[in-house]
Amino acid sequence: QTAAFQMARDMVDHINDQYRVMAASVPNLHYIDLRGTLGGPPISSPLLKTDCIHPNDQGFRVLADRFALGIEAVTPEK
Secondary structure, eight states: OOHHHHHHHHHHHHHHHHHHHHHHHSTTOOOOOOTTTTSOSSSOOGGGBSSSSOBOHHHHHHHHHHHHHHHHHHSOOO
């Protein structure tokens, strides 16, 4: 891994840590961690991406499904 790759990953890790802290301290704020959903880390599946960053249609479906599960986990049943 290059120094630039590691620096970018460290920044994203730091931001995600901040989100977790906020979610833990603010009632009814929930953090849904989607990292690794597309097959990473460190590298997501190229079958789920249009380029090195952006998901393709299938990748977005995978992300949406995981996000929906996260929402269902914190949504009270009626």
